[in-house]
Amino acid sequence: MTTDTQTRKSETPATSQYKPVDGLLLEVEDLRVEFHTEDGVAKAINGVNFDLHEGETLAILGESGSGKSVTAQAIMGILDMPPAVIPGGQIRYCGQDLLTMPEEQRRKTRGPEISMVFQDALSSLNPVFPVGWQIAEMFRKHRGMNKSDSLERAVKLMQRVQIPAAKERVKAYPHQFSGGMRQRIMIAMAIALDPAVLIADEPTTALDVTVQAQIMSLLQELQEERQMGLILITHDLGVVADVADKIAVMYAGRIVERADVFDLYRQPAHPYTKGLLESIPRLDQKGQQLAAIGGLPPNLMRIPAGCAFNPRCRYAQDICREERPELLTVAPGRESACHFAEEVLHG
Amino acid sequence: MTEASTIAVSAETGAAPGGDVQQDKPRSLASDAWRQLKKNPIFWVSVILIALFVLMAVVPQLFTSTDPNEAILQQARERPSLDGPWFGRDIQGYDIYARTIHGARASILVGVFATLSTLIIGTALGIIAGFYGGWIDAIVSRLTDIFFAIPLLLGGILFMSVMPNDQNTPYLVVVGKVVVVLAIFGWPGIARLMRSSVLQVKPNDYVQAARALGASPWRIIRSHVLPNAMAPVIVVSTINLGVYIAVEATLSFLGIGLTPPAVSWGVAISDALVGIRTTPHMLLFPSLFLSLAVLAFIMLGDAIRDAFDPKSR
Amino acid sequence: MYKYVIRRLLQMIPVLIGATFIIFYMVFSMPGDPTAGMCGDRGCSPAFVAQFREEHNLDDPFPLQYAKYLGNVVQGDLGTNFRNQSVGFELEQRYPITAKLALMAIAFEAVIGIIAGVLAGVRKGKFIDNLVLVSTLVVISIPVFVIGSVLQYYLGVKMGGQIFPVTYDSARPLQSLILPAFVLGSASIAYVARLTRTNLVENLRADYLRTAIAKGLTRSRAIGVHALRNSLIPVVTFIGADFGGLLGGAIVTERIFNIPGVGGFLFTGIRNHDGVSVVGTVTVLVLVFLLVNLLVDLLYGVLDPRISHD
Numbered sequence: 001m002t003t004d005t006q007t008r009k010s011e012t013p014a015t016s017q018y019k020p021v022d023g024l025l026l027e028v029e030d031l032r033v034e035f036h037t038e039d040g041v042a043k044a045i046n047g048v049n050f051d052l053h054e055g056e057t058l059a060i061l062g063e064s065g066s067g068k069s070v071t072a073q074a075i076m077g078i079l080d081m082p083p084a085v086i087p088g089g090q091i092r093y094c095g096q097d098l099l100t101m102p103e104e105q106r107r108k109t110r111g112p113e114i115s116m117v118f119q120d121a122l123s124s125l126n127p128v129f130p131v132g133w134q135i136a137e138m139f140r141k142h143r144g145m146n147k148s149d150s151l152e153r154a155v156k157l158m159q160r161v162q163i164p165a166a167k168e169r170v171k172a173y174p175h176q177f178s179g180g181m182r183q184r185i186m187i188a189m190a191i192a193l194d195p196a197v198l199i200a201d202e203p204t205t206a207l208d209v210t211v212q213a214q215i216m217s218l219l220q221e222l223q224e225e226r227q228m229g230l231i232l233i234t235h236d237l238g239v240v241a242d243v244a245d246k247i248a249v250m251y252a253g254r255i256v257e258r259a260d261v262f263d264l265y266r267q268p269a270h271p272y273t274k275g276l277l278e279s280i281p282r283l284d285q286k287g288q289q290l291a292a293i294g295g296l297p298p299n300l301m302r303i304p305a306g307c308a309f310n311p312r313c314r315y316a317q318d319i320c321r322e323e324r325p326e327l328l329t330v331a332p333g334r335e336s337a338c339h340f341a342e343e344v345l346h347g
Numbered sequence: 348m349t350e351a352s353t354i355a356v357s358a359e360t361g362a363a364p365g366g367d368v369q370q371d372k373p374r375s376l377a378s379d380a381w382r383q384l385k386k387n388p389i390f391w392v393s394v395i396l397i398a399l400f401v402l403m404a405v406v407p408q409l410f411t412s413t414d415p416n417e418a419i420l421q422q423a424r425e426r427p428s429l430d431g432p433w434f435g436r437d438i439q440g441y442d443i444y445a446r447t448i449h450g451a452r453a454s455i456l457v458g459v460f461a462t463l464s465t466l467i468i469g470t471a472l473g474i475i476a477g478f479y480g481g482w483i484d485a486i487v488s489r490l491t492d493i494f495f496a497i498p499l500l501l502g503g504i505l506f507m508s509v510m511p512n513d514q515n516t517p518y519l520v521v522v523g524k525v526v527v528v529l530a531i532f533g534w535p536g537i538a539r540l541m542r543s544s545v546l547q548v549k550p551n552d553y554v555q556a557a558r559a560l561g562a563s564p565w566r567i568i569r570s571h572v573l574p575n576a577m578a579p580v581i582v583v584s585t586i587n588l589g590v591y592i593a594v595e596a597t598l599s600f601l602g603i604g605l606t607p608p609a610v611s612w613g614v615a616i617s618d619a620l621v622g623i624r625t626t627p628h629m630l631l632f633p634s635l636f637l638s639l640a641v642l643a644f645i646m647l648g649d650a651i652r653d654a655f656d657p658k659s660r
Numbered sequence: 661m662y663k664y665v666i667r668r669l670l671q672m673i674p675v676l677i678g679a680t681f682i683i684f685y686m687v688f689s690m691p692g693d694p695t696a697g698m699c700g701d702r703g704c705s706p707a708f709v710a711q712f713r714e715e716h717n718l719d720d721p722f723p724l725q726y727a728k729y730l731g732n733v734v735q736g737d738l739g740t741n742f743r744n745q746s747v748g749f750e751l752e753q754r755y756p757i758t759a760k761l762a763l764m765a766i767a768f769e770a771v772i773g774i775i776a777g778v779l780a781g782v783r784k785g786k787f788i789d790n791l792v793l794v795s796t797l798v799v800i801s802i803p804v805f806v807i808g809s810v811l812q813y814y815l816g817v818k819m820g821g822q823i824f825p826v827t828y829d830s831a832r833p834l835q836s837l838i839l840p841a842f843v844l845g846s847a848s849i850a851y852v853a854r855l856t857r858t859n860l861v862e863n864l865r866a867d868y869l870r871t872a873i874a875k876g877l878t879r880s881r882a883i884g885v886h887a888l889r890n891s892l893i894p895v896v897t898f899i900g901a902d903f904g905g906l907l908g909g910a911i912v913t914e915r916i917f918n919i920p921g922v923g924g925f926l927f928t929g930i931r932n933h934d935g936v937s938v939v940g941t942v943t944v945l946v947l948v949f950l951l952v953n954l955l956v957d958l959l960y961g962v963l964d965p966r967i968s969h970d
Contacts, residue, residue: 077873078870107876107878110875493674497682504926602931637806641801
C-alpha cells in the first residue's frame with residue numbers, strides 16, 4: 001500500500017509506455033463482477049464484451065442496477081474489493097490486462113492513461129482542499145512538478161474548461177462553485193494528464209437541463225481535440241443521441257443490444273431498447289399515453305432463468321424462460337441478445 | 348441513509364392518524380433497535396454486569412455475610428486467598444471482599460439518581476427552550492451556556508468544599524449532596540441535546556399539521572418530540588451514568604466526598620493508595636469493581652448507540 | 661471573521677458573569693460561616709472573623725458583594741486570601757506549570773490518539789482495530805486517579821524515579837511533567853483514538869476518496885491526506901470541548917504528583933476552606949475554558965472551509 005513519493009517525484013514527464021495498436025485502446029472481454037454480501041451473492045456483471053478505439057465515444061445505457069456504473073468502476077479499478085469480486089474476464093488496455101497487472105503499475109495508469117468523471121461533483125471533490133490544489137495534485141504526484149508550476153497548469157486547465165476568472169478562483173473550495181462549474185473542475189482534473197481513455201459516469205445527471213447541454217458539448221469538444229476514447233455512462237437516452245458513436249444497452253449485468261446511435265434510435269433490435277425509446281415523451285405524440293416498461297429490473301441475487309428481461313417482455317415465449325439468448329449479429333453493425341431480434345427489428 | 352432521516356421516518360410511522368401512538372408500530376425505530384441490541388453480545392455483557400452491581404447495591408447480603416465494619420486487626424494486610432477472605436484484608440483488618448461488595452451502593456445510588464435528575468432537568472428545559480423559542484429560548488440557552496462553562500469536576504469540587512462533610516454527616520446526606528452537584532452541573536448537555544432534537548422535529552409537516560389541528564403542546568411533545576429525541580438522550584445518559592460514578596469516586600479520593608467510616612469504592616481506593624507498595628490488593632479490587640461499573644455503562648451506551656445508528660449496520 | 665470574534669467575545673461576557681456569580685454564590689452565600697474551619701479546630705478569633713467579613717464585604721447585601729468582587733476581578737484583582745497571599749500573584753506563578761501540563765497532555769492526545777485511531781480505522785475489523793477498541797474502553801473506564809497512582813508507583817517509584825520522577829522535581833520540570841501529562845491525557849487519548857477511527861471509517865467510504873483513488877494516488881496518500889484531513893475536524897472539536905475535563909483532571913493529577921500548579925493551589929484552598937482562593941482559581945479556569953472554546957471554534961472554521969464565520 002505504501003509507495004515512496006520520492007522516487008515518483010524524480011520521474012520525468014513520461015511519454016506513455018502504452019501504445020494502442022490500430023487505434024484500439026480498450027478491450028473488455030467476458031467481464032464478470034459479483035458482490036458478496038451477507039444476504040447472498042449479487043451478480044452485477046455477467047459477461048460483458050466491448051472495444052473502445054481512439055476518438056470513439058461509446059455510450060453505455062441502462063437503468064440503475066443494470067451494471068453500467070460497476071463496469072466503469074471495474075475498468076477504473078476503484079471497486080471496493082471486498083465486497084466486489086471479479087471472478088472472470090479481462091480488461092486489456094493497449095493489449096495489457098489491467099486485472100492481472102501489479103497494483104502499483106495499475107495505479108500509475110489511473111490519471112495519465114485512464115481517467116474518470118463522476119456523477120456528483122460536490123461529493124466527489126474533497127470539501128477541505130481548494131479546487132486548484134486538487135487539480136494540481138495530478139501534476140505533483142504523477143509528474144513530480146513543484147507547487148507553483150502545478151498550480152499554473154491547474155489554472156490553464158480551469159481556463160480550458162471555461163471557468164470564468166480561473167486565476168482568482170483557483171484557491172476557492174468546491175462548495176463555492178455552482179453545480180455546473182464543479183463538474184467542469186472534475187473534468188479538468190480528469191483530463192489533466194491527457195488520458196487516452198475518459199470514463200464519464202452520468203456526468204450530467206445532477207445538473208440542470210441547460211447546464212447538461214453545456215457539459216456534454218465540453219466533453220465532446222475535449223474528446224475531439226485530444227482524440228480520447230470516451231465511455232459515457234448514462235440512463236438518459238436524450239444525453240447520448242448527439243454525442244455517442246456507438247451505444248451498448250445493458251440489462252441485468254449484460255449487454256443486450258449494441259448498435260450505431262442512428263440505427264438504434266431508428267430501429268431498435270431488442271424489446272428492452274424498444275421499450276426505453278417508447279417511454280420518451282415526444283412532441284408529435286402529444287396527448288397520447290406514454291408507454292412505460294412494466295415491472296421492475298430484476299433482483300441481481302435472483303436473476304430470472306433464460307432471458308433476464310422475460311418477465312417484463314411483451315415478446316416473451318417459453319424459450320425466453322429457458323434459454324439465455326446470446327449477443328449475436330442480427331444485421332450489419334447490429335447486435336442483439338434476443339430470441340426474437342428479427343421480429344423486434346422489423347416489427 | 349442518514350441518522351436524521353431514519354429517525355424522521357420512524358417519527359412518521361409513530362404519528363398514526365388519530366390513534367394512540369404507542370400501539371401498532373410493527374417496525375418502528377425502537378423495535379428495530381431492540382432486535383439489533385438482542386444480537387449484540389456486548390449489550391448482554393453490560394446488562395448482566397449492571398444487574399449484578401445493582402443487586403450488590405440493593406442486597407449486599409446476597410453476596411457476603413461478613414460485616415464490612417468488622418476489623419480483625421491481627422490479620423491486617425492479609426493477602427487474597429481462596430480459603431480466607433477472598434480479596435484479603437486491608438491495613439485495618441477489614442475484609443476487602445465484604446467492603447467492595449458493600450461499596451457498590453454509594454456508586455450506584457449516585458449514578459442512578461444523578462442521571463435521573465439531569466435527565467429530568469435537562470429534558471424539561473431543553474423541550475421548553477426548543478418548543479417555545481423566542482425569549483424563553485434565549486434565557487434558557489444562556490442559562491445552559493453558563494452552567495456548561497463550569498466543568499463538572501470543578502463544580503463538584505467547589506460545591507463539596509463549600510458544604511464540607513465531617514465524619515458525623517449521615518451517609519445519605521453526602522450521597523445526596525453529590526447527586527445534587529452532579530445534577531446542577533450535568534444537565535446542560537442533556538438540555539442542549541433535547542433542544543436541538545425539538546428544533547429538528549418542529550418544522551416537519553406532521554408537527555405543523557398536528558398544531559394546525561389544535562393538538563395541545565403537551566400532546567405534540569409527547570407524541571412527536573419525545574420519541575425522536577429519546578435515542579440520543581438515552582445513549583448520552585447511560586454513558587454519563589458511568590462518568591458520574593467516576594466523579595463520585597474522584598471526590599471521595601480528594602477527600603471531599605464520602606469519608607472513611609462510610610464504605611465506598613472511592614474511599615477504599617483513596618485509602619489503598621497510601622499503601623500501594625505493601626498492599627496492592629487493597630487497590631486492585633475496589634478499582635476493578637469501579638472500572639467494571641463505569642465500563643458496563645459506557646458499553647451499554649455504545650451498544651444502544653450502535654443499535655439506533657443505521658450507519659453502523 | 662473579526663466581527664465573529666467580537667460577537668463571540670461579547671457573548672462570552674454574560675456567560676462569564678453568570679458562571680462567576682454561581683461560583684461566588686456557592687462560596688460566600690451558602691448557609692454557614694465562610695470562616696468556619698479556616699483556623700483549625702479552635703475556631704477563628706472574633707477579630708479575624710470581623711476583619712474577614714469587612715475585607716470581603718460580607719456584611720453588604722449579596723448583589724453588592726458580588727458587584728464589588730466582580731469589579732475587582734475586572735481590574736485583575738482576584739483578592740487576597742486569609743494567609744495574606746494575593747490570589748492573582750499565586751496563580752501567575754502557578755499558571756505556566758499547569759499550562760505546560762495541559763499542553764503536553766493535549767500533545768499526547770493528538771499524537772497517540774490519532775495514530776491509534778488511524779491504525780484501527782485503516783484495518784477495520786482486524787486485530788489491531790479490536791485491540792485499540794478494547795484497550796481504549798479499558799482506559800476510559802479506569803478513573804484518572806487510579807491510573808495516576810498506579811503509573812506513579814510502577815513507572816516512578818519502582819524505577820527509582822530516574823526516568824519519571826515520582827513527584828514534581830523543580831530541577832527538571834519538563835521531565836517531571838511527562839508522566840503526569842500522559843496520565844492527565846489518558847482518557848482523552850482513548851476518546852481521540854475512537855473518534856478518529858469512527859470518522860476515518862466513515863470518510864473511507866466517501867465519494868471524494870473514490871476520486872482520490874481514481875486520480876491514481878497511492879493508498880497512503882488517499883488515506884493519509886484526503887481522508888484524514890476530513891476525519892480530524894471533529895477530533896479538533898473534541899479536544900477543545902474536552903479541555904474543561906482536562907482542567908478538572910489537572911487538579912487530581914497535580915495532587916497525585918505533587919505539582920505546584922493551579923490545581924495544587926485549588927486543592928490546598930479546598931482543604932483549608934479558603935474561599936477566596938477557590939473562587940479566584942475557578943473563575944480563571946472557567947475563563948480559560950471559554951477562551952479555548954472560542955479558539956477551537958475559530959480553528960474549526962480554518963479546518964473546514966464550509967463553515968463560515970462571516
